[in-house]
Amino acid sequence: MSNSRGFTLIELLISMAIIATLAAVAYPRYIAHTKKAYRAEIVGLLSEQAQYLExxxxxxxxxxxxxxxxxxxxxxxxxxxxxxxxxSLIATPLSSAMAGDRCGDFSLSSTGARTNPGAENGATRQECWGR
Structure with missing residues:
Protein backbone atom coordinates (compact mmCIF):
# COMPACT_ATOMS: atom_id res chain seq x y z
CA MET A 1 0.00 0.00 0.00
CA SER A 2 1.33 3.36 -0.90
CA ASN A 3 0.58 6.50 1.00
CA SER A 4 1.11 8.96 -1.85
CA ARG A 5 -1.10 11.95 -1.75
CA GLY A 6 -1.53 14.73 -4.32
CA PHE A 7 -2.86 18.24 -4.05
CA THR A 8 -6.39 18.72 -2.91
CA LEU A 9 -8.71 20.97 -4.85
CA ILE A 10 -8.61 23.61 -2.10
CA GLU A 11 -4.80 23.65 -2.07
CA LEU A 12 -4.77 24.04 -5.83
CA LEU A 13 -7.30 26.90 -5.71
CA ILE A 14 -5.33 28.69 -2.99
CA SER A 15 -2.14 28.37 -5.05
CA MET A 16 -3.91 29.76 -8.12
CA ALA A 17 -5.31 32.67 -6.09
CA ILE A 18 -1.82 33.56 -4.82
CA ILE A 19 -0.37 33.41 -8.34
CA ALA A 20 -3.21 35.54 -9.72
CA THR A 21 -2.71 38.16 -6.99
CA LEU A 22 1.03 38.33 -7.66
CA ALA A 23 0.40 38.65 -11.40
CA ALA A 24 -2.18 41.41 -10.85
CA VAL A 25 0.43 43.41 -8.92
CA ALA A 26 3.47 42.61 -11.05
CA TYR A 27 2.07 43.07 -14.58
CA PRO A 28 1.13 46.77 -14.29
CA ARG A 29 4.55 47.51 -12.80
CA TYR A 30 6.21 45.64 -15.64
CA ILE A 31 4.25 47.66 -18.20
CA ALA A 32 5.15 50.93 -16.40
CA HIS A 33 8.86 50.06 -16.44
CA THR A 34 8.68 49.05 -20.09
CA LYS A 35 7.05 52.35 -21.05
CA LYS A 36 9.67 54.25 -19.06
CA ALA A 37 12.41 52.47 -21.03
CA TYR A 38 10.69 53.27 -24.35
CA ARG A 39 10.37 56.94 -23.32
CA ALA A 40 14.09 57.05 -22.47
CA GLU A 41 14.88 55.54 -25.85
CA ILE A 42 12.94 58.19 -27.80
CA VAL A 43 14.34 61.02 -25.65
CA GLY A 44 17.84 59.78 -26.48
CA LEU A 45 17.02 59.53 -30.18
CA LEU A 46 15.56 63.06 -30.25
CA SER A 47 18.65 64.44 -28.51
CA GLU A 48 20.90 62.61 -30.94
CA GLN A 49 18.99 64.02 -33.94
CA ALA A 50 19.09 67.54 -32.47
CA GLN A 51 22.88 67.29 -32.13
CA TYR A 52 23.12 66.09 -35.72
CA LEU A 53 21.05 69.07 -36.89
CA GLU A 54 23.17 71.51 -34.85
CA SER A 88 11.38 71.14 -34.39
CA LEU A 89 11.43 67.40 -33.84
CA ILE A 90 8.14 65.76 -32.89
CA ALA A 91 7.93 62.10 -31.86
CA THR A 92 4.41 60.65 -32.08
CA PRO A 93 3.57 57.27 -30.52
CA LEU A 94 2.58 54.59 -32.98
CA SER A 95 -0.24 52.16 -32.35
CA SER A 96 1.90 49.83 -30.30
CA ALA A 97 2.94 49.60 -26.68
CA MET A 98 3.14 53.41 -26.42
CA ALA A 99 -0.26 54.28 -27.91
CA GLY A 100 -2.25 56.02 -25.20
CA ASP A 101 0.84 56.76 -23.11
CA ARG A 102 0.25 59.50 -20.55
CA CYS A 103 3.18 61.56 -21.91
CA GLY A 104 1.64 61.92 -25.39
CA ASP A 105 3.98 63.28 -28.07
CA PHE A 106 7.54 64.46 -27.49
CA SER A 107 8.62 67.77 -29.02
CA LEU A 108 12.17 69.14 -29.05
CA SER A 109 13.00 72.49 -30.65
CA SER A 110 16.26 74.10 -31.70
CA THR A 111 16.09 76.31 -28.59
CA GLY A 112 16.14 73.19 -26.42
CA ALA A 113 12.48 73.52 -25.40
CA ARG A 114 11.07 70.11 -24.47
CA THR A 115 7.32 69.73 -24.41
CA ASN A 116 4.74 66.98 -24.47
CA PRO A 117 1.75 67.96 -26.61
CA GLY A 118 -1.25 65.82 -25.74
CA ALA A 119 0.10 64.74 -22.35
CA GLU A 120 -2.37 63.84 -19.62
CA ASN A 121 -2.85 66.23 -16.73
CA GLY A 122 -0.36 65.36 -14.04
CA ALA A 123 2.29 63.96 -16.40
CA THR A 124 5.48 65.67 -15.27
CA ARG A 125 8.55 66.62 -17.25
CA GLN A 126 10.55 64.38 -14.91
CA GLU A 127 8.32 61.42 -15.72
CA CYS A 128 8.30 62.02 -19.47
CA TRP A 129 11.78 63.33 -20.22
CA GLY A 130 13.62 61.72 -17.33
CA ARG A 131 15.05 65.06 -16.14
Missing part, protein backbone atom coordinates in the same frame (compact mmCIF):
# COMPACT_ATOMS: atom_id res chain seq x y z
CA UNK A 55 26.36 70.12 -36.45
CA UNK A 56 24.72 70.49 -39.87
CA UNK A 57 23.83 74.12 -39.08
CA UNK A 58 27.41 74.93 -38.02
CA UNK A 59 28.75 73.53 -41.30
CA UNK A 60 26.09 74.95 -43.65
CA UNK A 61 24.53 77.96 -41.92
CA UNK A 62 21.00 76.55 -42.33
CA UNK A 63 18.89 73.63 -41.20
CA UNK A 64 16.93 73.43 -44.46
CA UNK A 65 18.86 70.87 -46.48
CA UNK A 66 19.72 68.47 -43.64
CA UNK A 67 19.44 64.86 -44.77
CA UNK A 68 19.74 61.56 -42.97
CA UNK A 69 17.45 62.40 -40.08
CA UNK A 70 15.95 59.39 -38.33
CA UNK A 71 12.28 58.60 -38.94
CA UNK A 72 11.98 57.09 -35.47
CA UNK A 73 11.74 53.52 -34.24
CA UNK A 74 9.13 50.78 -33.80
CA UNK A 75 7.25 52.74 -31.13
CA UNK A 76 7.58 56.39 -32.21
CA UNK A 77 7.55 58.20 -35.55
CA UNK A 78 9.65 61.39 -35.76
CA UNK A 79 8.39 64.33 -37.78
CA UNK A 80 10.94 67.01 -38.63
CA UNK A 81 10.13 70.67 -39.31
CA UNK A 82 13.14 72.50 -40.76
CA UNK A 83 13.43 76.26 -41.21
CA UNK A 84 16.57 78.20 -42.12
CA UNK A 85 17.27 79.25 -38.53
CA UNK A 86 15.38 76.71 -36.39
CA UNK A 87 13.91 73.22 -36.27
Missing amino acids: RHYVRNGSFIDAAGISEGNDRYRITVILNPQDF
